[in-house]
Amino acid sequence: MPSAPRPETSPAPEPVNGDIVTRLHLAVALNGAGWHPAAWRAHGAQPDRLFAPRYWADLAGEAERGLIDFVTIEDELGLQSAAFHRPDDRTDQVRGRLDAVLLAAHLAPLTSRIGLVPTTNVTHTEPFHLSTAIASLDHASHGRAGWRPQITSRAADAYHFGRRTTPVLTDEDVQDTELIARRLRPLFGEAADVVEAVRRLWDSWEDDAEIRDAATGRFIDRDKVHHIDFAAEHFSIRGPSITPRPPQGQPLVAVLAHASTPYELAARAADVVFITPRSRADTTRILGQVDKAVATVGRTSDEPLKAFADLVVFLDEDSGAAARRKRRLDELDGAALGSDAHIFCGTPGELAELLTDWSGAGLDGFRLRPGVLPHDLALITTRLVPELQRRAAFRTAYGSPTLRGLLGLPRPASRYAATG
Numbered sequence: 001m002p003s004a005p006r007p008e009t010s011p012a013p014e015p016v017n018g019d020i021v022t023r024l025h026l027a028v029a030l031n032g033a034g035w036h037p038a039a040w041r042a043h044g045a046q047p048d049r050l051f052a053p054r055y056w057a058d059l060a061g062e063a064e065r066g067l068i069d070f071v072t073i074e075d076e077l078g079l080q081s082a083a084f085h086r087p088d089d090r091t092d093q094v095r096g097r098l099d100a101v102l103l104a105a106h107l108a109p110l111t112s113r114i115g116l117v118p119t120t121n122v123t124h125t126e127p128f129h130l131s132t133a134i135a136s137l138d139h140a141s142h143g144r145a146g147w148r149p150q151i152t153s154r155a156a157d158a159y160h161f162g163r164r165t166t167p168v169l170t171d172e173d174v175q176d177t178e179l180i181a182r183r184l185r186p187l188f189g190e191a192a193d194v195v196e197a198v199r200r201l202w203d204s205w206e207d208d209a210e211i212r213d214a215a216t217g218r219f220i221d222r223d224k225v226h227h228i229d230f231a232a233e234h235f236s237i238r239g240p241s242i243t244p245r246p247p248q249g250q251p252l253v254a255v256l257a258h259a260s261t262p263y264e265l266a267a268r269a270a271d272v273v274f275i276t277p278r279s280r281a282d283t284t285r286i287l288g289q290v291d292k293a294v295a296t297v298g299r300t301s302d303e304p305l306k307a308f309a310d311l312v313v314f315l316d317e318d319s320g321a322a323a324r325r326k327r328r329l330d331e332l333d334g335a336a337l338g339s340d341a342h343i344f345c346g347t348p349g350e351l352a353e354l355l356t357d358w359s360g361a362g363l364d365g366f367r368l369r370p371g372v373l374p375h376d377l378a379l380i381t382t383r384l385v386p387e388l389q390r391r392a393a394f395r396t397a398y399g400s401p402t403l404r405g406l407l408g409l410p411r412p413a414s415r416y417a418a419t420g
Helices: 053-065 100-110 127-140 155-160 177-183 185-203 260-269 280-297 319-333 348-359 375-390
Strands: 014-016 019-021 025-030 070-073 115-121 146-150 210-213 218-220 252-256 272-275 306-315 342-346 365-370
Touching: 025 053, 025 306, 025 375, 053 070, 053 100, 053 375, 070 100, 070 146, 100 115, 100 127, 115 127, 115 252, 127 146, 127 185, 146 185, 177 185, 177 260, 185 260, 252 260, 260 272, 260 280, 272 280, 280 306, 280 348, 306 319, 306 348, 306 375, 319 342, 342 348, 348 365, 348 375, 365 375
Parallel strands: 025 070, 025 365, 070 115, 115 146, 146 252, 252 272, 272 306, 306 342, 306 365
Antiparallel strands: 014 019, 210 218
């Protein structure tokens, strides 16, 4: 049965002083010096540490102290660009990244409760390698791994590999998210196949496939390690994986979506969808489109798709100070900040008001994109989180030790395990 329409409020509301308050989930999106392209020039920024693992450990540690559910780590196959669809020659913005999966693996033993969700490209990266990388991260973090699969939106990235070409987006295409999705629809279809192959590889070892009996000389039960024999239009994989089943069974899969085609990818393949509304009314509209996609792909009601809204945030104790800080960065960059997500400038209390309001439309949580790191992350953890806790809208301690558990998602059984 298709899932029912999304309720106007999330499950398990709690009464506080007579009001119904929804418990929220919070994620933080880590991206270089912050989500403003001039963030590296801001007071308190640390541009000399952007490629230092300790910098990222400090950010993840701060997020964990704030009880954040998980952090996402951005990645691409080409240098960052001011243009969505093509490279540029700018030298006044941050260029270059550390590999997101390797960085997450470095952070795993330096953290203990927060989820780690790296981004990887699925258009030019082999599904087998993706499956083992994320499974290994889940083992290294004892069940706190996630994965954000991402297609390539720039045809120029294909030149790094020389095996195929991808659609070239025009300046007209990128004016409309539906036009972008239509031009890239084949890549979204391929992405769904990649996620399905990766999920099958995660299942290819049953939970008890490892025997490790030195006396009998049996390390694995060969009957519990399975070929997946998956064939898609662009690849085929026999399997099994070389990595035993991840601690979570299936690490969390999250998809950023802006239009009907990526909503269908999220409905078909993800546990969490990141959406980009501009208001509570817009949240309701987009969640309706997500529900339509869920029905279109035939996802059942026992497979909940969690919805998080993305926000770019500039926070200060004074609302005007946050706006002035953003304007100063706009001046340094030569243009007002543009974003696919809503840009919030204000106090932590004002942001708490917005989050609790928008959550009433049916959101499960929010992914906050700090405008400047570490400044805005610190305001999230030391000011926003306590304000949400005061409103009984956010946890006061971590619960489950796994990322799926934190989000209330069950640990699925291997599809290849014998039943009955």
